[in-house]
Amino acid sequence: MTSLPTGMTEVLGRTFPFPRRHFLSVLDLNPVEVSDLLDLADGFVSLNRQTSKKLDLLKGRTLMNLFFEASTRTQSSFELAGKRLGADVVNMSPRSSSISKGETLIDTAVTLNAMQPDLLVVRHSSSGAASLLSQKVTCSVINAGDGQHEHPTQALLDALSMRRAFGRIAGLRVAICGDVLHSRVARSNVGLLQMMGAEVRLVGPPTLMPAEADRWGVEVFHDMRKGIAGCDVVMMLRLQLERMDGVMAPSQREYFRFFGLDREKLALAAPHVRVMHPGPMNRGVEIDSDVADDPSVSLIQDQVEMGVAARMAVLASLAARLENA
């Protein structure tokens, strides 16, 4: 590339060789690495707002999106992140092809690995799937969500959104509300936020709370009003609608009454509260549109923007290691 976009020299000065080949869990990170990744991502946010967004950090590299579970948002976020860094990006949805012919996860991964990708972004419905894959391939594996276990790039982009909104993460009081039991977003956020010094609360009905969640070092609330009282951030989780028809909660309207986020409940939080949601939202079920669309409280659109930048930071850091390998 002949000329770098404005300010990029400084951003690139912040890339650091990542000490691991894979990006699987927030628990693999330490606070210094998280800060470095967030600094780098901050730079990419500026880049992404310019007309010329393209770099050649990943020039010649191939990024493969391997999504066993459909996801428009995360997949396109990784695709854009890869492309903006100059990588060739291929999207695979094995759900509709080889898996149905009886090929196992490992077989699919080994086959794709033979095509020499440099970065493999994986989403799968089973906890531990990304880690399993990483043991069988030679490229870098990025966990884009494994079952109910982790979604580490989501936690990173959430941290980035919070840090930009408040200027810090340490000391923030964050309530994560809703279907914690099935949420990989919650697990990754708990790990990363605690590491960065935030106070984390989990809020939801007992049926949607993992057993012994109180031993995670968080405070657990089954009363949302108490749970979000005085919180700086209220992070809502997505709840699958079929879980609400008398399965995990009696009905949508009952759920919204007690665990949906509306103005009235939000008034109990800190005056400067920010609302987050990993998306896609069930409006009127877990969150009121009135709250979700209010730019003075909602960070939801920011989160999407930060997603691309955070993923660029992860890709650039992993690639920095690839080059040294």
Added chain:
Amino acid sequence: MPARPIAFVNVRLVDPASGWDGPGALLVKNGKIAEVGQGHDLGTLGDDFEVVDGGGVMLAPGLVDIRVKTGEPGTETKETLKSASLAAAAGGVTSIVLQPDTDPVVDEPSVVDFILRRARDIELVHVYPAGAATKGAKGERMAEIGLMHEAGCLYVTDADRPIVNSKVLRRVLAYAKAFDTLVAHRPADPWLSAGAAATEGEFAGRMGLPSVPPIAEKIMLDRDLALVELTGARLLVDQITTACALESLQRAKIRGLPVVATTSINHLSFNEVDIGDYRTFLKFDPPVRGESDRQATIEALATGLIDIVVSAHAPAPAEDKRLPYDEAAPGAVGLQTLLPALLAFHHEGRIPLIDLIRCVTQRPADLLGLPAGRLAKGAPADLVLCDLNAPVVIDADKLVSKSKNSPFDGRRLQGAVKMTVVDGRVVYRRD
């Protein structure tokens, strides 16, 4: 050709039936134990004897493992009767009782005949089938319990599947009692257990694994025990693994109900944290428990509340295990590691050697009416010679089983089987 007589000299005889654990010698002739020298040598021996000088190592009755799966008939890629028999011989196990959930299910006498015939041809260890309690092991209609009993089944069970319908289990228990046939049942509430791959708790929660609370075992066991009280039939509790269920078992035993319980060597040896980074070799059914449940299980074994230890040998090939944790097949091979893994409690000083050996020899043999499991004159010469102190590092790839799914892979254990004898024939000898 009759096997050459063998004289074991300079050995440590461990015989739970007589309570003897001490130096001695033993003579094998015509497939039987011809003489037992507790604390003394044998008389003058002729030239035709093979003399085995044990150098002080343990000579015990061969192990009787009453919960073994193979893949024959139906899924021979997992394990055949031959490969399982070889694994048993290498592990000092001289009698195995097979689970009926094969393909076809052992729910009528011709399948029993098939297995017994195959075992006779293989002629390694004693192989006995257990029959299904219900047709197809589906828990709906009673299988031919009487005919299978006549054909040689040692007990009836639906293996991993609990009989959910209480009316069906009641009838199975009542009917089996008429033939004095033992019924084994897995205590697991099917609704709480549905889809579970781990035990509910902090670990499973953090790992995002679908899980079952330990009380699922107690809930079903309490029902089973009530049905035992109603019918007066004997019940074998198939793998008890939780502290809460052990409480129920203890109450039942104090009240004198005819109940016998097993646990598996896997649940005695591992806890949920061993799952680590989703190691599917640690996926069992019932799932591996937390440490407090494991400790309670060991304690119950020490006090005799748990009667029998089984290997729960369940071969699963790589293609069934190399999957995400919740999709992987449960079960572990265990025939070859049962004895050294059990000896860990002896080496820890937790349970006396003779009590450990009793749980895998005399007790299961007596329960099923087998003449084996003892070092007595006239008993079948089913023996294991084991160097208790020899260190072994388990290498799953070197196990004899066709499937290598051993959770003990890489573990350092103490106790190496040097020789296994079945009916006076040497079926395994360590080089």
